[in-house]
Every structure is written in structure tokens, then in C-alpha cells.
Amino acid sequence: MKFLSLGLMLVSLVSFAHDGGHGSVDEGGKFGGIMSPVVDNAEAGKGPKAKTLFKAELVRAESGKLSLYIFDDKMKLVSLDQFGPEVDANLEVKKKGKFTYFGNFKLTKHGNHFMGNLPKVEFKPFNIDLYLMKDKTKLFSGFSNLD
Numbered sequence: 001m002k003f004l005s006l007g008l009m010l011v012s013l014v015s016f017a018h019d020g021g022h023g024s025v026d027e028g029g030k031f032g033g034i035m036s037p038v039v040d041n042a043e044a045g046k047g048p049k050a051k052t053l054f055k056a057e058l059v060r061a062e063s064g065k066l067s068l069y070i071f072d073d074k075m076k077l078v079s080l081d082q083f084g085p086e087v088d089a090n091l092e093v094k095k096k097g098k099f100t101y102f103g104n105f106k107l108t109k110h111g112n113h114f115m116g117n118l119p120k121v122e123f124k125p126f127n128i129d130l131y132l133m134k135d136k137t138k139l140f141s142g143f144s145n146l147d
Helices: 002-015 041-049
Strands: 034-040 052-060 065-071 083-095 098-110 113-117 126-134 137-146
Touching: 034 041, 041 137, 052 126, 052 137, 065 083, 065 098, 083 113, 098 126
Parallel strands: none
Antiparallel strands: 034 052, 034 137, 052 065, 065 113, 083 098, 083 126, 098 113, 126 137
């Protein structure tokens, strides 16, 4: 029984080790996705100490289509007028216990959100790092341990 408890504890630690690595968001998504803070790219390495500028929700459809919604601190959708036309996305996959760069893709403005297609991912879990421009500031939002 002790081994089972210890095993479950270790699995939970590994599963959530990267969660909140770029800050944290308390609310759940409004569109059924997962949430992550949006921070100034210069502060991305500060982890939870980075100042959250916006909140992002990533929604993934079974077809592989991704939608990215940007919210203010009160969870109201933000107008994308001041954001660049595209979001650069870097994909990392876990191979042999280590995350490695897999490729990149783009999300483009589509009404009140950004939309794009997730490339076929053969290895799981994977991470998606998103880079977007607001005025002249490069912003970052990371989604980790996806499957």
C-alpha cells in the first residue's frame, strides 16, 4: 500500500512539475480550454514571479484546430486591435524523458481570437510556447504537458 501511495504521489509530482512555470491563472477557461498567463517575453524566465499582463485560453478541437482567446485580469475578452496579426507558436515534444524542439506554426486573427492548426504530434506530452506582439512589446504564454 505504501508503494502504491508513493507511486501515485510521484506521478502527480511529475505531471504537474511544469504547471505554473510561467506564472499562474486561477480561473478556468470560458470556452472549455486551458488557461495560462500572458507575460512580457523579457520576464518569461521569472516563472510565477513574472507579472501577468493578460490571461490566455487555448482551446483545442478534435480536428487539431487551435483557438487562442486573450482576456484581461477580470476575464473579459480583449480586443485584438492592438495585437499583431499572427501568433508564433513553438512546439516541443517529450522524447526519452526530455523536451526537444519539434517545429513551429502560426495562429492568425479570426474575429475575437487567434486560430490555427496544430501539426500532427506523434510524441506526448508536448508543450506549446506562444509569442504575440502587442504594439511593440513581445509577449509570451506557455502551455505545458499537453497530450
